[in-house]
């Protein structure tokens with residue numbers, strides 16, 4: 276839908292008034308009406324790096340979800356303030372691993388006598404508490420664009436990996452990139468005693484996958500892949516690694532949002548693509564590449580927007596920018612010092628991956 280011209284003008288004026296004091300970051304899943312005001316766009320890895328590379332901006336307005344804004348706060352200087360235009364923009368996957376649950380899991384691993392061999396690897400899509408747990412126990416953060424390198428690093432540090440909170444990214448990376456088998460992976464369910472696993476199962480496993488998933492990507496199915504191949508002969512199926520293993524195994528290409536964009540940029544005219552990721556991005560790509568003769572379709576029409584990403588809309592962005600321009604610091608995301616120290620350790624290990 277076209278953006279309200281009055282709001283567009285107000286956002287432009289507020290942003291101009293703030294000048295270099297503000298830097299606006301936009302994740303690829305954001306609405307078009309918001310993305311037009313982003314100084315940079317990116318996947319979660321690129322945005323984390325870009326946030327850290329702007330020490331002169333007093334305000335970082337993060338158009339994305341809560342865990343991304345927390346990571347930006349951790350990676351920016353103490354003088355910089357990170358603002359999330361709607362505090363209700365969370366991530367259901369990140370909410371699937373709480374600090375208490377993860378501490379309990381570590382006790383279970385300790386009881387089974389394996390905690391010393393386990394290196395935690397946490398997906399960026401996790402709270403600052405989980406990142407701090409990861410840093411404290413010698414682990415690293417990863418995103419969908421560096422999960423392979425993170426696992427290679429982790430298996431140099433220890434014999435087993437505890438991967439949180441996305442079981443699909445963990446399993447897909449272990450099987451596709453590390454040569455592990457599905458039998459090397461077990462799923463730890465935080466809602467069952469001992470994660471629903473016996474000590475023997477834990478000792479035999481190489482990958483202990485947290486039972487979390489993305490509610491958007493989890494809806495793509497093997498049927499969606501088979502159907503699109505039937506409907507569009509010669510189509511290239513390109514999906515995000517948060518999709519289920521069977522979907523990823525049936526796809527032609529797999530990668531982060533940034534990877535998806537690059538793949539389409541490099542694609543020849545006349546090629547056809549079915550994309551398995553969030554709808555705002557797929558629509559934008561379909562519109563952008565149609566004039567070049569590249570056909571881009573959504574992998575499954577029943578899958579929809581990420582509802583929390585969509586909470587950041589133009590009215591919220593205008594409100595945040597106008598408030599900042601008037602000297603009112605609203606919706607600041609600030610991680611406490613102790614959590615920040617350990618979480619930063621884990622994030623810096625990620626940024627130092629080869």
Ligand code: 13P
Pocket residue numbers: 303317318319320400418419420489517530531532533
């Ligand atoms: P990317 O790092 O690929 O942008 O993914 C972030 C995300 O939340 C996917 O659901």
Ligand code: SF4
Pocket residue numbers: 340365366367368369400489490491492517553581582583584
């Ligand atoms: Fe979280 Fe999924 Fe939305 Fe990404 S798409 S922010 S993982 S709920």
